[in-house]
Amino acid sequence: MKRFTLLVAIIMxxxxxxxxxxxxxxxxxxxxxxxxxxxxxxxxxxxxxxYKDGLGGKPVKTVNMKREQAGGTLWQATVKxxxxxxxxxxxxxxxxxFRGECAGIWATAVGVNGKRGAIVDMTETDPQGWxxxxxxNIPAKDLVLYEMHHRDFSIDESGGFTYKGKFLALxxxxxxxxxxxxxVNAVHILPSFDxxxxxxxxxxxxxxxxxxxxxxxxxxxxxxSTDPYKPEVRINEFKQMVQALHKAxxxxxxxxxxxxxxxxxxxxxxxxxxxxxxxxxxxxxxxNGSGCGNETASxxxxxxxxxxxxxxxxxxxxxxxxxxxDLMGVHDIETMNAIRNAVxxxxxxxGEGWSAGNCAYPGDKLAMKAHIQQMPGIAAFSDCIRDGxxxxxxxxxxxxxxxxxxxxxxxxxxxxxxAIQHPGVDYSKVNxxxxxxxxxxxxxxxxxxxxxxxCLVDRLKASVKGITTDELIRLDLLAQTVVMTSQGVxxxxxxxxxxxxxxxxxxxxxxxxxxxxxxxxxxxRYPQVMEYYKNLIAMRKAHPAFHMxxxxxxxxNLDFLPTENCLVAFHIxxxxxxxEQWNDIYVAFNTHKRARSIEVPEGTYTVVCxxxxxxQAGLTTIKGGKVTIPAQSALIIxx
Numbered sequence: 001m002k003r004f005t006l007l008v009a010i011i012m013x014x015x016x017x018x019x020x021x022x023x024x025x026x027x028x029x030x031x032x033x034x035x036x037x038x039x040x041x042x043x044x045x046x047x048x049x050x051y052k053d054g055l056g057g058k059p060v061k062t063v064n065m066k067r068e069q070a071g072g073t074l075w076q077a078t079v080k081x082x083x084x085x086x087x088x089x090x091x092x093x094x095x096x097x098f099r100g101e102c103a104g105i106w107a108t109a110v111g112v113n114g115k116r117g118a119i120v121d122m123t124e125t126d127p128q129g130w131x132x133x134x135x136x137n138i139p140a141k142d143l144v145l146y147e148m149h150h151r152d153f154s155i156d157e158s159g160g161f162t163y164k165g166k167f168l169a170l171x172x173x174x175x176x177x178x179x180x181x182x183x184v185n186a187v188h189i190l191p192s193f194d195x196x197x198x199x200x201x202x203x204x205x206x207x208x209x210x211x212x213x214x215x216x217x218x219x220x221x222x223x224x225s226t227d228p229y230k231p232e233v234r235i236n237e238f239k240q241m242v243q244a245l246h247k248a249x250x251x252x253x254x255x256x257x258x259x260x261x262x263x264x265x266x267x268x269x270x271x272x273x274x275x276x277x278x279x280x281x282x283x284x285x286x287x288n289g290s291g292c293g294n295e296t297a298s299x300x301x302x303x304x305x306x307x308x309x310x311x312x313x314x315x316x317x318x319x320x321x322x323x324x325x326d327l328m329g330v331h332d333i334e335t336m337n338a339i340r341n342a343v344x345x346x347x348x349x350x351g352e353g354w355s356a357g358n359c360a361y362p363g364d365k366l367a368m369k370a371h372i373q374q375m376p377g378i379a380a381f382s383d384c385i386r387d388g389x390x391x392x393x394x395x396x397x398x399x400x401x402x403x404x405x406x407x408x409x410x411x412x413x414x415x416x417x418x419a420i421q422h423p424g425v426d427y428s429k430v431n432x433x434x435x436x437x438x439x440x441x442x443x444x445x446x447x448x449x450x451x452x453x454x455c456l457v458d459r460l461k462a463s464v465k466g467i468t469t470d471e472l473i474r475l476d477l478l479a480q481t482v483v484m485t486s487q488g489v490x491x492x493x494x495x496x497x498x499x500x501x502x503x504x505x506x507x508x509x510x511x512x513x514x515x516x517x518x519x520x521x522x523x524x525r526y527p528q529v530m531e532y533y534k535n536l537i538a539m540r541k542a543h544p545a546f547h548m549x550x551x552x553x554x555x556x557n558l559d560f561l562p563t564e565n566c567l568v569a570f571h572i573x574x575x576x577x578x579x580e581q582w583n584d585i586y587v588a589f590n591t592h593k594r595a596r597s598i599e600v601p602e603g604t605y606t607v608v609c610x611x612x613x614x615x616q617a618g619l620t621t622i623k624g625g626k627v628t629i630p631a632q633s634a635l636i637i638x639x
Contacts, residue, residue: 025106026088028119032080035065037090037104038073038302040273045093046075049101054087054111054118054229055201065090087116092272102271105306107216108313109231112201114194114216118231122317125235127243135321136249138185140348140379140442140489141549144537145253146184147450148494150192150224151208155513158520167192167224167237171244179250182497182530183537186251186348188324190451192238193254194219196262197510200228208516210451210509211255212292212326213262217310242319251321253348254314258298258307259330259355260290269296277303279360289330291356298335299361307335308342315343325351329368330359333375336367340377350445350489353380353437372419372437379489381445384432385415389448389479390459392431396506399463402475404591406565412589413560413568418487419444420551424560424570440551444488448479451508455493457501473499474632477532477612478589481634484540485587487547487554497533498522532614539608539616539636544579545572553577561598566591567629569598574638582638590629597626600637609636 027034035048049059065075089101103110103117110118154161154169163169170176170187179187191211198207200222211221220238222228242252261267261277264286269277279287279297289295297303314320328336328351340349353369364371369380387393388411391400401408410429417425418441419433427434438444449456460475461467467475476499483490493500495518502508505515523530540546548554557576561569569588574580586605590596602624608616611630622637629635 025104026108026117026119028084028121030082030084032078033083033119034076034078035063035088035090036074036076037065037092037272039075039092040094040276041071041073043073043075043092043094044096045098047091047093047098048077048079049089049091050079050083051087051089051116054116054231055113060086083119084121086119087111088119089116090272094274099271099274100266102268103216104272105268106218107268108218108317109235110194110216110219110222111231112222112228113199114219114222120231120235122235125232125239127236127240130239130243133243133246133319135319135346136185136246136251137346138249138251139346139549141547142541143186143251143348143489144184144484144541145186145188145445145489145491146179146182146494147188147190147491149190149210149451149516151513152516152518153494156517156519159518160520163226165224166226167220167234167241168226170241176244176248179245180248182534183541184492185249185541186253186322187245188253188491189255191255191257191326192221192224193217193256194221198223203228206512208510208512212257212509214257214260215262216268217256217258218313239318246319251348252319253322253324254320255324255326256311257326258310259296259325259327260292260294261296264294273302276300277306281360287358287360289355289357289359289361290327295330295355295359297361298331299365304335304338307331308339311339312342315347321346322348322350325349325367327355328352328380329355329366331367332361332365333367333371334365336375336378340375345377348379349377350379350381354383369433370435370437372443373439376439379443379445380437381447381450381491382415382419382488384411384419384430385446385482385486385488386448388412388415388431389482390456391463393453396454396459396462401566401568401589401591402460402479403464404566404593409563409565409568412482413563413570415444415446415488416482416486416568416570417441417554417558418446418551420487420554422555422558424558438488438551440549441487441554442489442549444486445491446483446486446488447491447493448483449493449496450491451493454504454506455500455502456496457499458504461501462504471632473526473529474612475591476529477536478591478632478634480533481536481609481614481636482589484536485546485636487558490540494518497530499526499529528612532612535614535616536609539614542616543574543582543585545574545577545582545585548577561586561588564596567596567598569629571600585636585638586627588627588629588635590635591632594631595628597628600624600627603639605637605639607635607637609634
């Protein structure tokens, strides 16, 4: 009789409309829910426990899952009845001992703090109009990336947000209007999946973390929702955020951290398949290429499949437009290419082309910056242009080009052309890359600062002795002019448009709001900064000469003027760039504390950028010949 009842439940589950996601390990329908989990082949038993709540209480049902076949790795169970609103855990026995309850690796909904998986009908989590949501069609060459942390952006009273520190803050008019006015068209949100370091049961207390400590990779973080106890809320509010940004024509890039987990013994990976997902050294110790105590083994079939399916899930379920891979250099090239090929080509993929330590995998097979040419359609951050501008990564106090230090000119030129092969760059003098690493300029991310290390203002204060407020603003704007006129994909840290600082803190991953928050009152204190940023971005977006998108076009149409110490200048032949209205464009960067000059052909030129002003409509006109670049500033002219 029991077998007959179970058979009926299974048949009903097949006949009744289901909320199904094969990746999750849970298939829900009002008639029955199916559960599955993959283990190592030596697993002895798997218990499925069903709970009423996300924390506490005793199981309302415990089920012994069935192995699909003798010696197999797949375990399954079907539980009849409507389980919507209930929670579940898996507990796997190895060597005569159960390892401990967890949500499994495929959970897409969880209870508070992600301890238990949640059984939800995902179709009920969609906001109104979600099916009509469309990803903005913005080619990689046209992107302007804006990196932000949810709490940083909206937590301060000066911002006037209703949903401070939440996903929903990015649905508010203040946020949307600011982003549209600034002109960025892609928001890169720091890790927004469920992570460990914020206790969602104590959100009334001050807590902060960047979120690079993954727990449940396929579930939004509850700390950014208005109610982490209700699994549907975080999912719905994340979708509302994406929907609002898409309506504004802004792409959403998700920062993903597949290279390590928050710990080993307590991770969902280790509790279900011990030691399968992690690399080990020859002596049996865990490899630590992530610098966080462990590194994942992307080259293994199960981990590779997990990464591919996880990325596809975020694209399909949440309409995500792109992914930034944390420590991409820990992953293998084959896996990154598999991810690239598994999602639509308009999904933008980029990452850190380095690791934080030695990996237990051959270096020539890792997705390092130097191997980007083996990964078509994937981009890497350029630490060459970053450190060429601000100074080396291993010292806060050492300056480079911005500080008037000679010897970094070729590093800037390397970044200006987008890390491609170009006859005007002397690669032997580039700070880190002694050869081009990109096949196309869209494979290089141009930036001067991000959430890591000091923000731009703090770095300038630490490295340029005796810097005045005037110099600070001039050099800040000069740095972003280099970034925004690079042929790579430009990237900026949120708040730089309002002269953000972090009180000199180098690594603010767990610093309080007083360090990390954006001070929106700076918009009134330094209005010229936001004005310059928005005009600079508007100029880049309006003129294809600054984002040609093709290595051949860059080689044909961009040439450098004679390089001098602390002075870099280049010319773009706009006549050969489709859609470009300016003919000859000259761009120069001068970090001397006195004016310098360059020679340009005779004629009349319109000045669109000089000192701390930028306006593509034109500031004034000048004659050719010897043209002056004011101290510590950029000059852009055209005819």
